[in-house]
Amino acid sequence: MRNRAANLGDRRFQRTLMALSGSVVSVLGLIAVYLVKLSWPAIREFGLPFFWSTDWDPVKDHFGAGAFIFGTVTSSFLALLIAVPLSISVALFLTELAPRKIAALVAFMVEMLAAIPSVVYGLWGIFFLAPLLRLHVQPFLSRHFGWVFLFQGPPYGIGMFAAALILAIMVTPTITAICREVFRAVPETQREAALGLGATKWETIQLAVVKSSWSGIFGASILGLGRALGETMAVTMLIGNRNEISASLFAPGQTMASVIANEYAEAESSTHIAALAYVGLALFIVSFVTNFIARRIVLRLQGGASR
Amino acid sequence: MKLTLEPILSAKKVNAYFGAFQAIKDVSLDVAPHSVTALIGPSGCGKSTFLRTLNRLHEEIPGARFEGEVLLEGEDIYARGMDPVQVRRKIGMVFQKPNPFPSLSIFENVVVGLTLAGVRNRHLLEETAESALKNAALWDEVKDKLKAPGTSLSGGQQQRLCIARALAVKPPVILMDEPTSALDPISTARIEELLGEMKKEVTVIIVTHNMQQAARCSDHTAFFLLGELVEHARSPTLFSNPQDRRTEQYITGRFG
Ligand SMILES: Nc1ncnc2c1ncn2[C@@H]1O[C@H](COP(=O)(O)OP(=O)(O)O)[C@@H](O)[C@H]1O
Ligand SMILES: [Mg+2]
Numbered sequence: 001m002r003n004r005a006a007n008l009g010d011r012r013f014q015r016t017l018m019a020l021s022g023s024v025v026s027v028l029g030l031i032a033v034y035l036v037k038l039s040w041p042a043i044r045e046f047g048l049p050f051f052w053s054t055d056w057d058p059v060k061d062h063f064g065a066g067a068f069i070f071g072t073v074t075s076s077f078l079a080l081l082i083a084v085p086l087s088i089s090v091a092l093f094l095t096e097l098a099p100r101k102i103a104a105l106v107a108f109m110v111e112m113l114a115a116i117p118s119v120v121y122g123l124w125g126i127f128f129l130a131p132l133l134r135l136h137v138q139p140f141l142s143r144h145f146g147w148v149f150l151f152q153g154p155p156y157g158i159g160m161f162a163a164a165l166i167l168a169i170m171v172t173p174t175i176t177a178i179c180r181e182v183f184r185a186v187p188e189t190q191r192e193a194a195l196g197l198g199a200t201k202w203e204t205i206q207l208a209v210v211k212s213s214w215s216g217i218f219g220a221s222i223l224g225l226g227r228a229l230g231e232t233m234a235v236t237m238l239i240g241n242r243n244e245i246s247a248s249l250f251a252p253g254q255t256m257a258s259v260i261a262n263e264y265a266e267a268e269s270s271t272h273i274a275a276l277a278y279v280g281l282a283l284f285i286v287s288f289v290t291n292f293i294a295r296r297i298v299l300r301l302q303g304g305a306s307r
Numbered sequence: 308m309k310l311t312l313e314p315i316l317s318a319k320k321v322n323a324y325f326g327a328f329q330a331i332k333d334v335s336l337d338v339a340p341h342s343v344t345a346l347i348g349p350s351g352c353g354k355s356t357f358l359r360t361l362n363r364l365h366e367e368i369p370g371a372r373f374e375g376e377v378l379l380e381g382e383d384i385y386a387r388g389m390d391p392v393q394v395r396r397k398i399g400m401v402f403q404k405p406n407p408f409p410s411l412s413i414f415e416n417v418v419v420g421l422t423l424a425g426v427r428n429r430h431l432l433e434e435t436a437e438s439a440l441k442n443a444a445l446w447d448e449v450k451d452k453l454k455a456p457g458t459s460l461s462g463g464q465q466q467r468l469c470i471a472r473a474l475a476v477k478p479p480v481i482l483m484d485e486p487t488s489a490l491d492p493i494s495t496a497r498i499e500e501l502l503g504e505m506k507k508e509v510t511v512i513i514v515t516h517n518m519q520q521a522a523r524c525s526d527h528t529a530f531f532l533l534g535e536l537v538e539h540a541r542s543p544t545l546f547s548n549p550q551d552r553r554t555e556q557y558i559t560g561r562f563g
Contacts, residue, residue: 100369189406195367197420197472198396207419211410 035281042274050278056243056259058267063275065282070245071253072283075160075235076228078249079167084221087172088210091179096205107180114173122237125166130157130238133165138250153248156240161249163239167231171224178223178298182216183209185301219297226290230283232257256283314378315340315510316361316398316480321375323353323360325368330356334375334536336529338480343502343511345521345542348531349557354514357531358482361512362398363391380479396424399473399509401483405465407457407472414453416468420476435475442508443471444501463494470501474508481505483513487520499524518558522546530554 036043042050046063053064090110094103134157141151190208199207210217240252241262254262256279267273314337323331330353338344346354359365360373363384376383384394399420407416417436418426426432436453440446445467449460457468466486473481487495502524505511515521521528522542529539530551538545538554549555 187406189402189404190408192364192367192400192402193406193408193469195364196362196395196400196402197423197476198392198394199423200392203423207408207423212408214410 032281032284035277035284039274039277039281041271042278045271046275046278050275051282054243054245056275058263058269058272061269061271063271063278065256065259065275065279067243067245068254068256068259068279069282071160071239071255072229072257074253075163075167075239075255076225078160078164079171079228080221080225082165082168083172083175083224084217086168087175087179087220087224088217090172090176091183092205092209094176094180095183096201096209110173110176113169114177118170118231118233119237121166121170122234125162125234125238126158129165130162133157133162142250149247150249153246153250155250156252158238159240159250159252160246163235163253163255164249166234166238167228170231170234171227174227175220175224178220179213179217182213182220182301185216186212215297216301219294219301222290222294223298226287226294229290230257230287232261236261256280313340313381314338315380316512317376317378318357318361319376319378321357321360321377322373323356323365324372325356326370330534331360332534334531334534336536336539338510338512339527340479340510341506342526343506343513343524344527344529345525346512346514346529346531347516347518347521347557348537350516352531353534354516354531355484356534358400358484358512358514361480361482362395362400364395364400366391396420396476397478397480399476399478399481401466401469401473401481401486403485404489405462405469407460407465407468409456409458411457412454413449413457413460413468416457417471417475420472424476436471439471439475440468442474442504443467444497444504445471461494463490463497466490466494466498467501470498470505474505478509480510480512483511485514485516488516495520518546530557532557 042063046053050064051069052066054066054070055062055064056067057063090106094107098106134155138151138155138157138161142153142155145151186209190212191204194204194208235255236258239255239258241254241258242252243254243259244251246253260276260280260283263272264276267276316338318334318336321331321334321336322329334357336344346358348354356365360375361377365371365373373385375385377385379394379397383389384398407413408419411419414436415422417439418432421432421435437446437450440449445464448464449455449468452459457465460468466489470481470486487498490498499520502511502513506526513525525542527539528542528545530537530545530549530553532553538549538551540550545554546558549558
């Protein structure tokens, strides 16, 4: 039997925890409400065309976020285009091929990549990656693939290409970790079924592991996308921060996150601030929805795997 | 024991290890073509391990090692230059738990061995699927839903699907590792019935821990204990007149 005092203590404890959890949840709501409030003048003035107008002109107080949306979408998808195949390969290597000790070491290092602060990626990008791109990679690409519009124009180093690469490196640990879990959840009996039918190692990986993991890989990619969409510091340092849409990947650009980071301190007119908040609101909603979808997919798979 | 026919499969002085642990000790066993051989023995005595040396699946386990010879139609499957992938196309396997590929349809599951071998001819695939499913006594139940996922079937049906999948590549030998232990009695009876039919086409080696099953559906029975082959004889003989005391103790239920 419990004594009453302890019971009362229990209840107080419970209520405190509940209140604290509630306050964390309400922060989410407060941010959303505040973003709407702050951006309200811009929502009223520019409405939905804000999202496709590319005219962002603080001098004339006219704002459209089209170029940043283009920049965010392009850099994130480009990053995924690189990171997803890379992550799948690394995760397959870790679960299917590597001896246990090597797998543990590589997995640890990949996880450490996720622990590096964004600004450090930015520094590395500016002082190592960008010069490498400017002096070697981009000249090579324009020499051999210059007829493709993506690889035209002067090689600045810094620009969309550099931002996408750094994003790819930054989201790889996330996608790899989830893919690894998804592949590990494939029962050994599936691999043996394939081997027993005379499948080679490679065919076994395709048939037993990859084919049954597509939805998990998709969930992992969306989670990576969520990270890439909102990533600010490293991208701001590397994308070149120019408010225009350019067909070439070598050209500088701007993302939703980077324009806010760049301009909030200097924004003078209230419309400018509202417009930045409007961009922030859009980014908030997109990240929220992306993460929500990804978590739903990944959680469902984890539930399914442990059944 | 003398076999009247040349053995189709012949294990000679097989030793199998997991790291330093020796799971199979000097086992030699001849298997007659178009027969069913049952491997019995208490849990952990090495039945599965021995079975998995017969299609070179044992070596897929990290740290596993093999010594000896296994002749399939006179040819050593462990000979230098023998490709385990090719060996496994000739020696099919059905596992303890039904394991159809969840991402493949019933039809794709049945013919997956053929598609792995590079067969693309749609007509041939359809023909093979039908005959394999008929031989596995599953055709009537699935002929109208061949496009449904393999995992949408019941457990017993899934196991017959796995049998059809093994039969479809027409291997001379099929290994079965307790194929009914995860199934209900009715599904078990259907698969036991099937064994009698199957041996017209293939030679079957089946692990079972159910002695009644061994007595009911096998021609020969091999009794394993602690990694050794204790006794191998025609099933009626082994069950009615065992030569070794340990066999007698096991089949009369005094251990295991
Ligand atoms: N993957 C493995 N690693 C190490 N030891 C194993 C492994 N699989 C089986 N063994 C051991 O080998 C012996 C034989 O196992 P097994 O062939 O599975 O027996 P059975 O199928 O007759 O129940 C047992 O002692 C078991 O513990
Ligand atoms: Mg076993």
